[in-house]
Amino acid sequence: MTQRERPIEIINPPNMLKVKVGGRIAPADEAAIARAEAALAEMKHEFADWLAEEVNKLEAALDKVHAEGLTSAAGDELFTVAHDLRGLGATYDFPLVTRMAASLSRLVETGEKRELVPVQLVEAHVGAIRAALRQNIRTDDHAVGRTLAEELETRVVALVGAPG
Secondary structure, eight states, rough: OOGGGGGOOOOOOOHHHHTTTTTTOOOOOOHHHHHHHHHHHHHGHHHHHHHHHHHHHHHHHHHHHHHHHTTTTHHHHHHHHHHHHHHHHHHOOOHHHHHHHHHHHHHHSSHHHHHOOHHHHHHEEEEEEEEHHHHOOOOOHHHHHHHHHHHHHHOOOOOOOOOO
């Protein structure tokens, strides 16, 4: 019997997770989900304030960069704040801020990249993020916001390469 002629044997290992949780995972509690969504909706008016606090941290990190240089520990701090802001923008209903903070993060993510980066490009990112918040430009459906984000991303790619 050749290898091609051998019958195929399928082995199904036991599902140990199923055994440990009693066979089934309970369906989602729709009432609990509704309560959580209602609580989130009540807090939504505070999102811009919370995001403003994070942008203040970003501006403070930029001030340190001005004083100490982008290749110092201040550059590390700037990256950390930008990276955090990248995650919080969409959470706080400002996906455009997430997009711009992602571009900034990519720009300053390593010491090697920071050696190449003109501080003016960092300043442009920080200013764009602040402007988006101040002008309540939440998504790239806004023509000016989209154009600004695209221009920042284009400059980052030209300087440090494409993401990935």
